[in-house]
Amino acid sequence: MAEVEIRAVSKAFGETEAVVDLSLTIGDGEFVALLGPTGTGKTTTLRLVAGLETPDSGSIRISGRDVSSDAPADRDVAFVFQQYSLYPHLTVFENMAFALRAPTRRLPEVEIRTKVEEVARLLHIESKLQSKATQLSGGQMQRVAIGRALVRSPSIYLMDEPLSSLDAKLRGEMRLELKRIQSDLGATILYVTHDQTEAMTMASRIGVMEAGRLMQIGTPREIYENPVNAHVAARLGQPMINLLPANLFAGAPSGARTIGARTEHLAITRNGGDVSATVTRVEHLGDQSHLHLDLRGQPVVTLAEPEVTLDVGDEVSLRLNKPLFFDAAGKRVAA
Numbered sequence: 001m002a003e004v005e006i007r008a009v010s011k012a013f014g015e016t017e018a019v020v021d022l023s024l025t026i027g028d029g030e031f032v033a034l035l036g037p038t039g040t041g042k043t044t045t046l047r048l049v050a051g052l053e054t055p056d057s058g059s060i061r062i063s064g065r066d067v068s069s070d071a072p073a074d075r076d077v078a079f080v081f082q083q084y085s086l087y088p089h090l091t092v093f094e095n096m097a098f099a100l101r102a103p104t105r106r107l108p109e110v111e112i113r114t115k116v117e118e119v120a121r122l123l124h125i126e127s128k129l130q131s132k133a134t135q136l137s138g139g140q141m142q143r144v145a146i147g148r149a150l151v152r153s154p155s156i157y158l159m160d161e162p163l164s165s166l167d168a169k170l171r172g173e174m175r176l177e178l179k180r181i182q183s184d185l186g187a188t189i190l191y192v193t194h195d196q197t198e199a200m201t202m203a204s205r206i207g208v209m210e211a212g213r214l215m216q217i218g219t220p221r222e223i224y225e226n227p228v229n230a231h232v233a234a235r236l237g238q239p240m241i242n243l244l245p246a247n248l249f250a251g252a253p254s255g256a257r258t259i260g261a262r263t264e265h266l267a268i269t270r271n272g273g274d275v276s277a278t279v280t281r282v283e284h285l286g287d288q289s290h291l292h293l294d295l296r297g298q299p300v301v302t303l304a305e306p307e308v309t310l311d312v313g314d315e316v317s318l319r320l321n322k323p324l325f326f327d328a329a330g331k332r333v334a335a
């Protein structure tokens with residue numbers, strides 16, 4: 001494993017600036033997730049590190065060595081794609097061993113077998129080694145795809161939404177397993193997702209991207225509690241942060257145009273708050289409920305206790321508790 005450094009890298013496709021002046025260092029053994037909406041340059045960043053794209057400017061270093069002009073095969077990276085591109089006519093064993101059979105490697109067969117079996121155990125697919133790839137379920141196929149990368153012990157694993165084609169239950173299981181494996185192996189991972197739960201639960205640091213730029217990088221907690229702007233604030237948190245005109249409540253600092261209010265920033269009472277709102281919907285989700293409110297024409301969504309007794313049409317009263325503030329450009333304003 002190794003440190004990977006992306007230095008001031010930019011990449012445009014014609015008029016589209018896919019990645020703009022991006023700098024990011026992924027420490028040895030670190031799990032960094034790039035989070036952002038579609039089309040913000042996450043995949044392009046991975047492809048630049050892998051050598052599948054060439055930067056217009058800037059450089060990429062792996063273990064201190066400038067690899068910017070190296071071919072993908074010479075960079076010692078392993079890529080796991082969203083779609084598990086397995087060889088259907090080969091067995092699971094052969095699919096995983098494939099990466100180790102490159103002519104330049106010349107690994108003895110016994111070593112290949114040991115490595116494949118070890119990784120298969122890690123991924124709980126050891127009983128499937130002799131099955132054809134086509135005989136597997138989606139979850140098993142994705143494990144094989146991840147296994148193919150893991151057998152190689154590269155400097156860095158580049159993973160592009162590897163769990164997005166799995167159903168919710170499998171995704172939850174694989175999230176835990178991937179994190180366990182990463183910790184056990186001390187693997188360095190750069191991981192692309194637009195699933196905030198994946199980023200929050202697996203990453204040591206999250207990089208939030210927007211329109212080709214890295215807006216902020218920090219621990220999940222830093223990004224959640226201390227977002228630099230409204231874009232970043234809206235990336236984490238379920239339900240999404242409520243962005244409300246600052247003049248709806250008294251006491252906003254000067255320069256603030258928008259209040260960012262998450263559930264924990266909103267106290268809801270029957271009366272006695274600062275501003276009244278009307279309940280427009282109560283969504284019962286089992287372990288929790290989403291309370292939808294109309295606050296002088298502004299929609300507000302917040303979490304409520306599952307046993308909430310409020311009904312559509314009820315009047316409630318809101319009070320803010322240390323919310324976030326943003327200026328006209330969406331930049332954070334100190335409270």
Ligand SMILES: Nc1ncnc2c1ncn2[C@@H]1O[C@H](COP(=O)(O)OP(=O)(O)OP(=O)(O)O)[C@@H](O)[C@H]1O
Binds near residue numbers: 017043045
């Ligand atoms: N080969 C290409 N040719 C032209 N435009 C491209 C190419 N690859 C990416 N782009 C454009 O660059 C921008 C960034 O794309 P990229 O795939 O990196 O985004 P992303 O954040 O990974 O999105 P998603 O979450 O949908 O995968 C997009 O506007 C995309 O259309």
